[in-house]
Amino acid sequence: MSLEIALARVAELSSLLSGPAPAPPPTAAPAPSGSPSFASMLRVASEPAAGGAGSQGIVTLAQGEVGQVEAPPGSNDSPRIAEYRSAVPGGGVGPWCAYFTSWLAAQNGTPLGENGQGFARVDDVWAWGQRTGRAAPAGPGVTPQPGDLVIWDEHMGVVESVLPDGSIQTIEGNSSDQVARRVHRPDDGIVGYVRMS
DSSP states (O other): OOHHHHHHHHHHHHHHHHOSOOOOOTTOOOOTTSSOOHHHHHHHHHSOOSSOOHHHHHHHHHHHHTTOBOSSTTSSOOHHHHHHHTTSTTOOSSOOHHHHHHHHHHHHTOOSSTTSOOOSSHHHHHHHHHHTTOEEEOSTTOOOOTTOEEEETTEEEEEEEEOTTSOEEEEETTSSSBOEEEEEOTTSSOOEEEOOO
């Protein structure tokens, strides 16, 4: 049975059970009886969320980019990397880890920078984090969260998860000429984290 046929059947069954009802608003308000109809729950579940998806949205976007590579190798360029650079006005070919995170944040609806301009340099991302109270210097008692930007000296990535042993799994642009997953110890030269939520 195709998805279209299944959805049509679900809608038909729902209308038989609930009778005619006005179309719910996009937020799927409860039906007059106080409980949402099956059709409205199905509609809400299938619609994309409005606006940014917060820190988890950045992680999900980064996961979808794992494996993007420079072409040719060592060039700091490719058609996809050019898209990452497009998140920063005037961005030129060069190291692209900050372009990558700026692009992720812009795509998520949570752009970096006071004016959403993004950043080409890691130092500028960290300085912005400090100015806006988002910076959390690495150290005892500081645990990153998925979606935080992890900052090293001249490199950065996105925290994907914190592993049971305390290691940090990241997704980083411009890591061995690609978007790659890496695992780091918390004392692995990390300067700190920029909180995105």
